[in-house]
Amino acid sequence: DTVLTQSPALAVSPGERVSISCRASEGVNSYMHWYQQKPGQQPKLLIYKASNLASGVPARFSGSGSGTDFTLTIDPVEADDTATYFCQQSWNDWTFGGGTKLELK
């Protein structure tokens, strides 16, 4: 299985820029996708195929990367962005990262 590694948690202040990383144990081309999950809710697609913004997602969210290293960037961060962010690859079957919990200071 392709293992996706994310930092467990980050804390930032509103208005700042935050980058959330996801590292794959093997290359996944650009088949990396990002989701936001707020407490008590289902995940929501933010970015697909590394850098494509999903429909209805604010332009404050962006994605980059290819191969094994990927980044989700939120700029500027707003209070409503408090959530857990998951990466998912679809190059070698389908696996998810462990999630990064974003907290606001």
Add this chain to the structure above:
Amino acid sequence: EVQLVESGGSLVQPGGSLKLSCVASGFTFSNYWMDWVRQTPGKSLEWIGEINTDGSKTNYAPSIKDRFTISRDNAKSTLYLQMSNVKSDDTAIYYCTRAGTYWYFDFWGPGTMVTVSS
């Protein structure tokens, strides 16, 4: 508006069976591959399996293969997950998802909770 609504989750004993359903609306159900994804109490997400548009092809994760079966009824816009010989490790929230072009999951239902315990 795309909507996916799961049902059927409950408390089930180890070794038992359960069938989950997911009713879809707001899109042409028969045009999309559909998937099940689960989230454990520890919050990890795991892909369970997928089914093609006409139900003739399925793929499963090794952890549930030969125990779970995915099916669909396009006339009813409904996706199913038949679970058998369940184990405590199957305790999770089960999400019905729609598959996007590059095998991401572009819409998720609110999920249904399955608890396996004696």
